[in-house]
Amino acid sequence: MTRVVIKTENMSFAYPDGTPALQNINMEILEGERAAIIGSNGAGKSTLFSHFNGILRPTSGLIKIDGEPASYKKDDLIKIRQKVGMVFQNPDDQLFSPTVEEDVAFGPMNLGLPDEEVEKRVEESLEAVGMMGSERKAPHHLSGGQKKRVAIAGILAMKPDIMVLDEPTTGLDPHGVEQVMDILYDLNLKKNMSIIISSHDVEMVTEFATKIFVLHGGEIIHQGTPEDIFNDPKTIKRAQLKQPTAAALLHRLKTNGMSVGVKLTVEEAYHEILHGMGEDAYHNLLHMVKDQCHHKLLHALGEEKYHQMLHILEEEKKNKSS
Numbered sequence: 001m002t003r004v005v006i007k008t009e010n011m012s013f014a015y016p017d018g019t020p021a022l023q024n025i026n027m028e029i030l031e032g033e034r035a036a037i038i039g040s041n042g043a044g045k046s047t048l049f050s051h052f053n054g055i056l057r058p059t060s061g062l063i064k065i066d067g068e069p070a071s072y073k074k075d076d077l078i079k080i081r082q083k084v085g086m087v088f089q090n091p092d093d094q095l096f097s098p099t100v101e102e103d104v105a106f107g108p109m110n111l112g113l114p115d116e117e118v119e120k121r122v123e124e125s126l127e128a129v130g131m132m133g134s135e136r137k138a139p140h141h142l143s144g145g146q147k148k149r150v151a152i153a154g155i156l157a158m159k160p161d162i163m164v165l166d167e168p169t170t171g172l173d174p175h176g177v178e179q180v181m182d183i184l185y186d187l188n189l190k191k192n193m194s195i196i197i198s199s200h201d202v203e204m205v206t207e208f209a210t211k212i213f214v215l216h217g218g219e220i221i222h223q224g225t226p227e228d229i230f231n232d233p234k235t236i237k238r239a240q241l242k243q244p245t246a247a248a249l250l251h252r253l254k255t256n257g258m259s260v261g262v263k264l265t266v267e268e269a270y271h272e273i274l275h276g277m278g279e280d281a282y283h284n285l286l287h288m289v290k291d292q293c294h295h296k297l298l299h300a301l302g303e304e305k306y307h308q309m310l311h312i313l314e315e316e317k318k319n320k321s322s
């Protein structure tokens, strides 16, 4: 059976000033899963993420990491943070060493690993994020996308089982988004790493996530596959989010009588629309053949060929609808 790596049970949290930021959160993340928490600003995403590696402690309820209720003793917290690697939304909160190399080495050095092992991990991590050659650069001289990748490398160097990334693509240009998402796919597919991201970018999340949680006002108001989530426009609206553009377009075409299903990505929508158009064109042709061009076709083809053609069209129609 697939291992549950993170599980929360009726987890609630209020900030010291009394702000109730999370209410009765029940969620399960499985090993190797790509999960996304989606929600608008202030929904509680960052607060929830701070619970995944013990930065914040639930006011009530609990969180289990690998089946063990989180313990907030110093030594236990170190273990949790090794297991659950957290990439903050703003890389400037994470990068503080004078060079990229020192930054990525910081975590493994703190674990007391031998120099050789630290060096190996720095090299491997920078390679995994495509930042070799920047070892001696100052992090604050890098672009937003590069900083993000170095921050990811710093976490990878700790060899976590689970990576948690708070809004990993916010503020990046399309190329930067693609690079970061490619790294996350790679870690998930090649190393079976469980990955949890938060975002309000429904397009990206639709492509990436195998499981989505909709967070609104500190509560999880829906969870399921991307199809489950985005075929429920009411909940999406309540969460102050949007449907992916492809889904909204197909929904509209469907409402206006075109025979299409609602798909979430541009690629799927493209095929759905082509198929829908093909079907419409076919039915138009059939209609025309039977009603309008009857005499012309009979004359041009002769009676036998004309009936053969009608027969083929009918058979095709049957095959398509079966």
Ligand SMILES: Nc1ncnc2c1ncn2[C@@H]1O[C@H](COP(=O)(O)OP(=O)(O)O)[C@@H](O)[C@H]1O
Pocket: 015, 016, 017, 019, 020, 021, 039, 040, 041, 042, 043, 044, 045, 046, 047, 048
């Ligand atoms: N340090 C804090 N003290 C008090 N309230 C906070 C603090 N940080 C966040 N909040 C409040 O908690 C709620 C959730 O915030 P946050 O987790 O940052 O949401 P998100 O990451 O989804 O934008 C908001 O109402 C926010 O104002």
Ligand SMILES: [Mg+2]
Pocket: 045, 046, 047, 089, 166
């Ligand atoms: Mg946030």
